Amino acid sequence: MTQKNWSDRINPAVRSVPPSGIRRFFDLVAETRGVISLGVGEPDFVTPWHIREACIYSLEKGYTMYTSNWGLLELREAVAADLERTYNVKYNPKNEILITVGVSEALDLAMRALLVPGDEVLIPEPSYVSYAPCTTLAGGVPVFMPTSMENNFRISADQVRSAITPRTKVLLLCYPNNPTGAVMEREELAKIAEVAVEHDLIVISDEIYDRLTYVGEHTCLASLPGMQERTVLLNGFSKAYAMTGWRVGYAAGNPDFIGAMTKIHQYSMLCTPITGQMAALEALKNGQPGMRRMVGHYNRRRHLVVQAFRDMGVPCFEPGGAFYAFPQVSVTGLGSEEFAEELLKQEQVALVPGNAFGRSGEGFARVSYAASLDDLSEAFRRMARFVRRCGVRSRIISAPVKISDRQEGICQTI
Amino acid sequence: MDDTTREILELLQENARLTPEEIAVMLDVDAAEVQGIIKELEDKKVILRYIALVNWEKMGEEKVSALIEVRITPQRDVGFDAVAERIYRFPEVRSMRLMSGTYDLAVFLEGSSMKEISNFVSTKLATIEGVVSTTTHFVLKTYKQDGVIMEDGEEDRRLMISP
Numbered sequence: 001m002t003q004k005n006w007s008d009r010i011n012p013a014v015r016s017v018p019p020s021g022i023r024r025f026f027d028l029v030a031e032t033r034g035v036i037s038l039g040v041g042e043p044d045f046v047t048p049w050h051i052r053e054a055c056i057y058s059l060e061k062g063y064t065m066y067t068s069n070w071g072l073l074e075l076r077e078a079v080a081a082d083l084e085r086t087y088n089v090k091y092n093p094k095n096e097i098l099i100t101v102g103v104s105e106a107l108d109l110a111m112r113a114l115l116v117p118g119d120e121v122l123i124p125e126p127s128y129v130s131y132a133p134c135t136t137l138a139g140g141v142p143v144f145m146p147t148s149m150e151n152n153f154r155i156s157a158d159q160v161r162s163a164i165t166p167r168t169k170v171l172l173l174c175y176p177n178n179p180t181g182a183v184m185e186r187e188e189l190a191k192i193a194e195v196a197v198e199h200d201l202i203v204i205s206d207e208i209y210d211r212l213t214y215v216g217e218h219t220c221l222a223s224l225p226g227m228q229e230r231t232v233l234l235n236g237f238s239k240a241y242a243m244t245g246w247r248v249g250y251a252a253g254n255p256d257f258i259g260a261m262t263k264i265h266q267y268s269m270l271c272t273p274i275t276g277q278m279a280a281l282e283a284l285k286n287g288q289p290g291m292r293r294m295v296g297h298y299n300r301r302r303h304l305v306v307q308a309f310r311d312m313g314v315p316c317f318e319p320g321g322a323f324y325a326f327p328q329v330s331v332t333g334l335g336s337e338e339f340a341e342e343l344l345k346q347e348q349v350a351l352v353p354g355n356a357f358g359r360s361g362e363g364f365a366r367v368s369y370a371a372s373l374d375d376l377s378e379a380f381r382r383m384a385r386f387v388r389r390c391g392v393r394s395r396i397i398s399a400p401v402k403i404s405d406r407q408e409g410i411c412q413t414i
Numbered sequence: 415m416d417d418t419t420r421e422i423l424e425l426l427q428e429n430a431r432l433t434p435e436e437i438a439v440m441l442d443v444d445a446a447e448v449q450g451i452i453k454e455l456e457d458k459k460v461i462l463r464y465i466a467l468v469n470w471e472k473m474g475e476e477k478v479s480a481l482i483e484v485r486i487t488p489q490r491d492v493g494f495d496a497v498a499e500r501i502y503r504f505p506e507v508r509s510m511r512l513m514s515g516t517y518d519l520a521v522f523l524e525g526s527s528m529k530e531i532s533n534f535v536s537t538k539l540a541t542i543e544g545v546v547s548t549t550t551h552f553v554l555k556t557y558k559q560d561g562v563i564m565e566d567g568e569e570d571r572r573l574m575i576s577p
Contacts, residue, residue, distance in 0.1 A: 037575065044570065300441065350574055352577075
């Protein structure tokens with residue numbers, strides 16, 4: 001009997017999606033012993049106990065059933081109150097908020113609800129790994145807008161304007177950014193918002209890292225003039241409350257957008273698991289002090305990381321948010337992947353090659369500082385050794401320089 | 415107290431081995447300033463000592479500890495303090511607090527055997543003038559001390575690489 005080639009029967013749209021660039025490296029890391037990983041895209045904290053305990057209580061009380069397709073009304077009300085309190089944007093919890101299985105599902109729903117084949121989606125690059133595949137799978141065409149260290153990995157209104165074609169429908173933003181840690185200033189966002197209004201674009205704004213903003217204040221895109229009606233705001237509990245594995249997120253937007261997304265959600269997901277929703281509710285009710293504590297920890301480590309790269313002589317832009325640094329490792333003479341592989345082989349430190357996040361990530365690496373202080377210092381000791389072997393001249397280890405003294409947030413190789 | 419001082423204290427309380435240089439980078443302030451603040455805190459006895467939290471049980475060391483509830487008679491002018499001092503000066507007393515409620519002093523003792531502790535209570539502690547009564551509770555197991563869970567099974571279970 002001849003072996004049938006079943007792969008021919010796979011939907012070509014799915015077949016053509018390249019596997020995640022992270023996957024191959026993941027296998028390599030799994031084979032290596034004694035690895036300190038700075039390649040993890042989630043908090044190193046376990047979900048605070050009061051949230052876990054509230055979830056256990058909900059199970060004891062028998063909360064094991066479906067919820068409304070939209071999610072628990074109480075949770076939607078809490079989300080609405082939280083958004084109003086924090087950003088002064090008002091959403092009707094009845095028809096403008098949908099609880100989803102993480103931002104990942106919300107993003108997929110938004111793409112599927114909005115795009116028709118051929119629609120173009122503008123995506124700043126480097127970008128989170130699922131933006132382009134989600135666009136493609138929904139029939140859309142991703143159009144990348146490269147950002148660079150010189151511009152602090154921010155996009156400009158001009159960049160958006162020049163990328164617009166008659167087929168452009170959606171502008172996708174993610175600030176604070178994964179993988180670069182970049183944040184946007186309110187004025188810059190406002191200019192981009194004007195372009196969006198001018199060209200009647202819909203904006204999908206992934207603000208999952210909003211609470212992890214260390215420089216300035218986060219601007220919720222929907223809070224800008226004229227933006228709430230044309231924005232699908234995505235957020236969730238994973239990063240702020242250390243709840244990645246619970247998979248709870250939400251989408252907020254005008255009733256037409258959210259209604260359409262809910263239609264897909266009800267026939268595919270039905271509802272977000274009630275256990276996670278119960279935990280999310282507790283996070284919003286009582287999780288603020290714990291969240292602020294965790295953010296304080298990230299911020300201190302952020303300073304350490306930036307200083308460590310300065311001392312090594314590796315240029316690194318100062319990230320204003322999330323928990324990633326994005327150093328320019330090409331200063332060693334190695335490409336992203338080569339650097340990551342050699343560092344792993346020689347010094348057992350894992351990070352994610354920057355080109356996993358698109359072509360403009362080439363020459364960089366994503367370093368997560370969601371790791372313990374001990375692990376961070378040991379990892380940087382090893383990394384410094386490796387970088388020195390590559391011939392990069394390190395700074396003379398000096399008294400730490402005040403980070404805010406620097407201009408433009410770029411540290412130069414000495 | 416300013417924010418920097420508070421943050422320095424919080425960091426050191428969490429991890430006393432952090433160097434002033436590390437703290438300075440983390441808080442984005444000058445290393446000399448951190449050194450100065452720490453020196454001042456030490457001089458003022460705000461920071462009393464830097465010690466290690468040891469789990470002796472893991473070393474197979476048999477240590478016995480007990481909580482003694484002590485009722486005492488307060489004295490004119492000094493209240494509980496004079497009697498208290500006579501008790502806490504004993505090195506056997508690991509920690510001691512004045513409590514509200516049905517007894518006055520919560521005295522934590524540490525010794526190498528039950529006999530040693532009961533001996534201390536009956537011959538030294540109970541006989542001090544002003545001590546009205548004692549109630550001894552032996553510790554069976556320590557789950558958590560000074561904010562640290564002794565056997566914390568929550569190690570890092572995250573995937574090594576994730577997007």
